Amino acid sequence: MPQNVGPIDSSRTPRYAGRDGFARLPRLDQVGRADIVVAGVPFDTGVSYRPGARFGPNHIREASRLLRPYNPALDVSPFELTQVADAGDIAVNPFDIAEAIETVQSAAYDLTADGTRLVTLGGDHTISLPLLRAAAERHGPVALLHFDAHLDTWDTYFGAEFTHGTPFRRAFEEGILDTEALSHVGTRGPLYGKKDLDDDHRFGFGIVTSADVYRQGVDEVVAKLRDRIGDRPLYISIDVDVMDPAHAPGTGTPEAGGVTSRELLEIIRGFVGLNLIGADVVEVAPAYDHAELTGVAASHLAYDLVSLLALRHRETSAGQPADASALSR
Ligand SMILES: N=C(N)NCCCC(=O)O
Numbered sequence: 001m002p003q004n005v006g007p008i009d010s011s012r013t014p015r016y017a018g019r020d021g022f023a024r025l026p027r028l029d030q031v032g033r034a035d036i037v038v039a040g041v042p043f044d045t046g047v048s049y050r051p052g053a054r055f056g057p058n059h060i061r062e063a064s065r066l067l068r069p070y071n072p073a074l075d076v077s078p079f080e081l082t083q084v085a086d087a088g089d090i091a092v093n094p095f096d097i098a099e100a101i102e103t104v105q106s107a108a109y110d111l112t113a114d115g116t117r118l119v120t121l122g123g124d125h126t127i128s129l130p131l132l133r134a135a136a137e138r139h140g141p142v143a144l145l146h147f148d149a150h151l152d153t154w155d156t157y158f159g160a161e162f163t164h165g166t167p168f169r170r171a172f173e174e175g176i177l178d179t180e181a182l183s184h185v186g187t188r189g190p191l192y193g194k195k196d197l198d199d200d201h202r203f204g205f206g207i208v209t210s211a212d213v214y215r216q217g218v219d220e221v222v223a224k225l226r227d228r229i230g231d232r233p234l235y236i237s238i239d240v241d242v243m244d245p246a247h248a249p250g251t252g253t254p255e256a257g258g259v260t261s262r263e264l265l266e267i268i269r270g271f272v273g274l275n276l277i278g279a280d281v282v283e284v285a286p287a288y289d290h291a292e293l294t295g296v297a298a299s300h301l302a303y304d305l306v307s308l309l310a311l312r313h314r315e316t317s318a319g320q321p322a323d324a325s326a327l328s329r
Pocket residue numbers: 048049125150152164165239241253283
């Protein structure tokens with residue numbers, strides 16, 4: 001088997017030298033094809049409050065230089081096990097949300113040809129809609145694990161349908177979600193009204209609030225979520241504002257009382273073995289970050305997501321096809 005091209009060796013080239021891709025990985029054009037790609041979407045035209053998430057992808061890359069090749073929490077060297085590459089940024093129109101959404105959808109679809117898995121760095125939460133569309137084109141309606149302070153199932157803002165507060169309502173309406181397996185994790189804070197929760201419930205979402213994580217603990221939460229997901233194709237969307245502003249200040253709509261980065265990482269690691277097919281980490285807005293807190297947390301989350309995908313790749317390439325659509329393509 002050919003050797004995978006790994007990251008730049010930080011014991012030879014100092015990690016603060018140069019300008020590299022995520023985790024100092026090779027660029028996709030340097031390796032031709034990859035089992036897992038990381039791509040950025042520098043877009044924040046969908047935000048309702050502080051702007052700046054368009055600078056998120058490069059901030060996460062910058063903060064990812066300290067990642068090392070072996071992940072002890074999951075006992076895996078993801079870049080050895082699989083070819084992982086940085087596909088750069090998907091260049092989207094900042095003045096036309098509808099066009100930006102189309103660009104993201106078709107780029108995500110193209111990047112996931114031949115079973116390649118995509119981890120996307122945002123960008124505001126608007127981008128999860130086209131990412132879910134592309135995922136559903138490949139796998140059919142997907143289970144969704146959504147980590148966020150917010151529901152993001154609101155209807156419109158100022159009459160606009162496509163915003164960072166509305167992606168999952170649109171996704172529900174489009175029939176691209178598996179409504180038996182939808183969960184928000186980490187929600188908290190004031191809502192516009194009780195109807196927000198009624199609508200959300202009607203779409204099929206279950207809720208594990210930030211307070212539930214605190215009261216029940218990571219293991220119980222993971223067990224419940226795993227039960228709900230089963231072996232369905234699973235998409236994970238992480239809005240960094242799910243973390244407390246103390247852990248992730250660099251974001252546009254912060255809410256007090258969030259989970260810690262430790263809790264969040266431990267929950268994500270609990271999904272080993274599930275049929276994860278794609279993921280995003282969104283809403284990193286570096287202008288409000290301090291000491292790269294949010295960037296570091298986001299880069300570690302992306303690293304653990306890549307690790308889960310690498311483990312799943314090993315499992316599936318050892319026998320069965322990676323997914324049902326691999327048979328029909
Ligand atoms: N951060 C995300 N994705 N959504 C927040 C929307 C909050 C609001 O303006 O009501």
